[in-house]
Structures are given as C-alpha cells and as structure tokens.
Amino acid sequence: MLIDNAGSSTLFSAASDRVENAGTPLxxxxxxxxxxxxxxxxxxxxxxxxxxxxxGMSEDEFSDYWVNKHGPLATEWLxxxxxxxxxxxxxxSKHRNLAKKMSEAxxxxxxxxxxxxDFWVRKYEDFEAxxxxxxxxxxxxxxxxxLIDMDSISVxxxxxxxxxxxxxxxxxxxxxxx
Numbered sequence: 001m002l003i004d005n006a007g008s009s010t011l012f013s014a015a016s017d018r019v020e021n022a023g024t025p026l027x028x029x030x031x032x033x034x035x036x037x038x039x040x041x042x043x044x045x046x047x048x049x050x051x052x053x054x055x056g057m058s059e060d061e062f063s064d065y066w067v068n069k070h071g072p073l074a075t076e077w078l079x080x081x082x083x084x085x086x087x088x089x090x091x092x093s094k095h096r097n098l099a100k101k102m103s104e105a106x107x108x109x110x111x112x113x114x115x116x117x118d119f120w121v122r123k124y125e126d127f128e129a130x131x132x133x134x135x136x137x138x139x140x141x142x143x144x145x146x147l148i149d150m151d152s153i154s155v156x157x158x159x160x161x162x163x164x165x166x167x168x169x170x171x172x173x174x175x176x177x178x
Contacts, residue, residue, distance in 0.1 A: 012062045044084065046160055047127050050113040054145075059092045062114055065147055066090070074140050078119075081130035085120035106149035113152070124157060 053062035066088055074095050078086050096110050104108045121127045130136060144150070 023111075043159060044122060045124050045127070047119045047121070047124070048156045049117045049119070050111065050152075050154040051115055051117070052149045053114045054147055054149050057147070059114065062147065063090050063092070066115065068134060069145055070147055071142055077133070077135045077140055078130065080134055080135075082126040083119050083121060083130060085118070087118040089116040089118060091115055109141075113154075 053059070057065075067090075071086075071088060075086075091111075091113055096112065099110045119127055164170065
C-alpha cells in the first residue's frame with residue numbers, strides 16, 4: 001500500500017475519486033460485509049484470451065463486430081464443444097484510462113488490450129479440442145481474422161477462487177486442481 005505525504009493511501013484516494021466521480025457515495029462502496037456464502041467447488045478451468053483489434057479497425061467497429069457478428073456466429077460452436085460460459089470483456093481506451101492514475105501510483109502499466117474473451121470449461125482439453133474442431137477451422141477462424149490482430153494474442157489459464165460473491169464473503173475455499 002502506498003502512503004502519500006499527508007499519510008493517506010494513494011491507492012485508496014484513486015479508488016475513492018473513481019467512486020465519488022461515479023456518483024456513488026463512498027460509504028456504500030466500503031461498507032463491511034458480514035454475510036457468508038459457501039463457495040462453488042466445481043473445478044472449472046478459466047481460459048482468458050487477450051486480444052487487440054485488427055489494424056485499421058476503430059474501437060467502436062471492433063466492439064460492434066465482436067458483439068453483433070462474431071459472438072453470435074460462435075455461440076452454437078462453443079456450446080457444442082462444451083464451453084460452459086463465454087464472456088466478452090471490452091476494454092476501450094476510455095476504460096483503460098480509468099485505471100491510469102492507479103497504475104501510475106503503483107508504477108505498473110495498464111494492460112493495453114482491446115478485449116479479452118473468457119471461456120470456462122470443466123477440463124482444459126475441452127478448450128483445446130474446440131479450437132481443433134473443423135467448424136472452428138472453417139467458420140470461426142476466418143471470422144477472427146476480420147476482427148483480431150493475431151500477433152497480439154496472449155492467453156492465460158487457471159482456476160478461480162471467489163472471495164466475495166454477490167456482496168457476500170465466501171467462507172469455504174475448496175477446489176480440486178485440474
């Protein structure tokens with residue numbers, strides 16, 4: 001935690017500025033949580049694919065195409081291949097700039113991706129198999145080339161440990177490794 005010369009937390013100040021600027025009282029954002037919830041212990045694997053838009057495509061064009069064309073095109077294939085959840089995470093320059101003050105305060109850069117696709121599967125092999133599937137090769141991959149700068153892709157794989165869910169602390173943290 002960084003402390004400024006006045007003795008207050010720089011990170012807390014950056015966060016409180018964001019909350020106050022959003023029109024939400026700070027007290028509601030930091031009120032203590034006293035209710036507990038049991039954690040879902042199903043060992044789901046989360047694969048996050050970070051991407052940038054194809055050169056020459058605006059942020060608005062990228063978001064619109066991803067939501068209205070690529071997403072709907074891929075849904076049947078994703079479901080057939082055992083993808084349990086698929087989330088598009090759009091990160092425009094406006095969104096990245098929200099984190100700029102905090103990033104600078106801690107001396108770390110903000111990730112410079114236009115979006116991230118999150119995929120949840122029961123086992124990683126389901127994710128791999130989906131991308132070897134013929135429908136992906138014939139239909140989904142060509143559409144990705146219209147949307148994504150393929151040289152920008154980064155991938156991470158792991159499992160989630162939910163600490164707070166629906167405003168409640170998660171009491172039990174059991175998970176089987178994949």
